[in-house]
Amino acid sequence: MNKLRDTVWGYRLSIFVAVFLMLVELAVELALPFILKKIVDDGIQVSNMDAVVYWGVWMVVLSILAFFSGVTNTFFSGRVSQGVSYDLRKALMEKVQKFSYSDLHMFSTSSYITRMTNDVTQIGNTLFMSLRVMLRAPLLIIGSVIMSFIIDPGLTIILLATVPIIITFLIFVLRIGSKQFKQVQQRLDEVNRVIRENLMGVRIVRAFIRAPKEESRFGHVNSELKDDTIRVLKLMETMMPILLLVMNTAILLLLIIGREKVLAGQTNVGDMVALMNYALRVSSVFSIFSFLIMAFSRARASAGRVAEVLDADEKLPELKEGRVNLRLTAPPSIQFDKVSYDYPESSEYALTQVSLQVRQGDKLAIMGGTGAGKSTLLQLIPGLLVPTNGEIQINETSIADLSISELRKMIGYVPQESFLFSGTIRENLLWGAREVDNQTMLEAAKAAQIHETIEKLPNGYDTVIGQKGMSLSGGQRQRLSLARALVMNPKILLLDDTTSALDAATESKVWESLEQMDSTMLLITQKVKTASKCDSILLLDHGEVVAHGTHQELLATSTIYQAIVQSQLEEGETWPLLTTAEQPIELN
Ligand SMILES: Nc1ncnc2c1ncn2[C@@H]1O[C@H](COP(=O)(O)OP(=O)(O)OP(=O)(O)O)[C@@H](O)[C@H]1O
Ligand SMILES: [Mg+2]
Structure with missing residues (x-):
């Protein structure tokens, strides 16, 4: 993975800027429920219009800030993801050019092509998403828990209890997902191989009337690709309802216990509004989590495949400096x-x-x-x-x-x-x-x-x-x-x-x-x-x-x-080059 990591590291400045902007967006998102609480507690509940306007203006200003951060972040994330994709394709091509004839047989031609195109695209897309939303999702969860804790530590315990369950579950899904996605990419290699062979050998396929056979061969690899993809998608799809169930149970508990506390005068309505807001934000993050995990597992599988090529040894040092300088002015002898x-x-x-x-x-x-x-x-x-x-x-x-x-x-x-x-x-x-x-x-x-x-x-x-x-x-x-x-x-x-x-x-x-x-x-x-x-x-x-x-x-x-x-020799023919006085040699 070293060369891959180095390639990404080359874009550290843009990554840093993108992450910073993403953090700004996140901070605004975390601040909004808190401001909402202020509006409820300090404004609406005590009929203080000035406080409502004051916090309202803050809300608008912060939202505009978040908007511009988001737009600029997209620009930098795109730069990183397209730049890394370009560099990876270039590095892969250079690497392949350096392979000796026998090194090249490590992978099939179609596998090289899938690695240079589809796998690189997966990595690029995931990088883009990481810088846009993927990091934001876990950070939003952590941030929401911390903010809730500041507002009401007692009620936050309920939210917190879900964390270990969810993390264990996510690690489990990620592991299986990467493995299954690797398989999907291999199936894609096979589909590409059959397509390639059929296009290159189109004359022979037709001449041998092999078209129906080849169609069924293609049908076979194509359906394998479909089945494996469905299998991994199913895994990802079952993940979401489970996560939401855990989260919604926590929200329900929050509501029941919160109601008691409000009635007993131990907490106020604004706090409850803010807490609910954080909880809902967390659960909305979960609903995109399955999508993120999917992209991440896929990129992990692709990264492995790209690294396999990039980190392979090449036996033939093509750019080797010659120890001897041989300038030929006449045809040489060969031994x-x-x-x-x-x-x-x-x-x-x-x-x-x-x-x-x-x-x-x-x-x-x-x-x-x-x-x-x-x-x-x-x-x-x-x-x-x-x-x-x-x-x-x-x-x-x-x-x-x-x-x-x-x-x-x-x-x-x-x-x-x-x-x-x-x-x-x-x-x-x-x-x-x-x-x-x-x-x-x-x-x-x-x-x-x-x-x-x-x-x-x-x-x-x-x-x-x-x-x-x-x-x-x-x-x-x-x-x-x-x-x-x-x-x-x-x-x-x-x-x-x-x-x-x-x-x-x-x-x-x-x-x-x-x-x-x-x-x-x-x-x-x-x-x-x-x-x-x-x-x-x-x-x-x-x-x-x-x-x-x-x-x-x-x-x-x-x-x-x-x-x-x-x-x-054709019948009756003697060897034509023996035209001198010598007799054609008798062949026995
Ligand atoms: N890429 C390869 N991997 C493994 N074995 C190979 C490979 N290329 C050739 N061979 C084997 O090496 C031997 C010599 O092959 P080579 O291509 O040199 O034969 P050739 O004399 O040129 O034959 P032809 O007249 O058919 O072109 C053969 O037994 C062949 O099966
Ligand atoms: Mg030959």
Whole structure:
């Protein structure tokens, strides 16, 4: 809760002013019954008009004071609640940006979204209410008891007797309420998750005619949310009549005993009027108490959820200062030394003891079956994943000694699944490198074979692509994603099956541009034709290196590679690259 507390504490000045104004309002509210007593006892009962006017004027003046305090209080309370909400959202977003890839899996995406929106709103609203009324309620009760005590200690005992009962009861309700509200927020996460999945996967839902199933899945989580919310509301609703019963019993007793005392001449009518007034004020506070307790339990649950994110450790110190300053002027060499990686939530290693060497400016093709660990290997280089064991070096400098942002600036990474942002094509292309001139951007788009397609769009480079680039085809998205990496003119280029969705002709054009790139390249591919053009090929199987060498070497030595080549040859076809005098190698 520390960061949360610090955030609120940052607004102490406004909080102080708001609380002060709230106290002014409260003081007026407590003074009014007392003035009423004065009007009755010193004015009406003894027919003294001057006293009535005198105290009447006081009443009006104080009421006006209370009115202005109230208005100003609202202003400051709003400032605090909106300010804290803004800061919390900002802090949460910054925190999430600092999480490493694996830290992020702590919560689901929809849970992060609920925490950043709904939970923060709950906290903000409750802060506002606290500064407006929540503090006033208990203080009004305490103040009323004290004032009553001054007026008539004997009768006040009756009011006082209710306090321990009520406090015990309230603590009980608050405890259960927070727990139940936490559950409600979790249900909200689930509802958000299902909505999100259905919207993002709308095509697949329709293609598989899953709509009715998905509707019932949504119906299920939706009704769970409803049931849990009703349960906690019921708790809150039963609370109010119980409190009022206790209070009204006390008021009834006050009336009966008070009447006796007035008749016996032990107390006067004005005192009784004031006492009744205080008692009624207290009971009217109780009628809003269930509402306040509800808001408070809910905010408590939300605060816990926000704090969970804010106070989590991040394993990857993104802003880490690099110990070594590495300025690349030419494509570097890359070396893996016995690198292993296991995903936190998985029991098996995704990569085991991978060692490899890529010389400066070389192209390494990575091949292997699905789940072999290819994408994992690539993600280790820009530090998206941190090796469990072993070391990765760039130009013989360990990447652990570089600052993460320094490291990432050298690297152009094209992930397996292209991810584009809502906005124009230009914004997407310049997303990683803002200071790039138009010419460089155009060249990158041409190299990625997407320039002509963009030109044909109604607004060219300024065409707005929908959320995640939904208005583009898979292949177009891939090429945009490639162009986005090329724009930065990186010295290291990592391509995760970037040409999988391209036709052969486009692919070979893309390849021609890549050959001219001045960078060290690691590219994952399923195609022998692509791999054979690289300087060397790495074969991965179940996270281990099973072969590493040139196309020719692997053809001669690796049975797995031979099998892959075999599977990609069409009937009657010999290997097209072996066009020299040598005979096509017999594959067995
Ligand atoms: N986030 C993750 N959490 C846990 N396990 C993971 C995660 N991502 C991948 N894995 C596992 O790690 C192994 C290697 O995955 P990786 O994505 O590197 O495979 P790949 O070779 O790129 O496969 P593909 O060709 O299908 O893209 C797989 O067994 C996979 O199940
Ligand atoms: Mg992959």
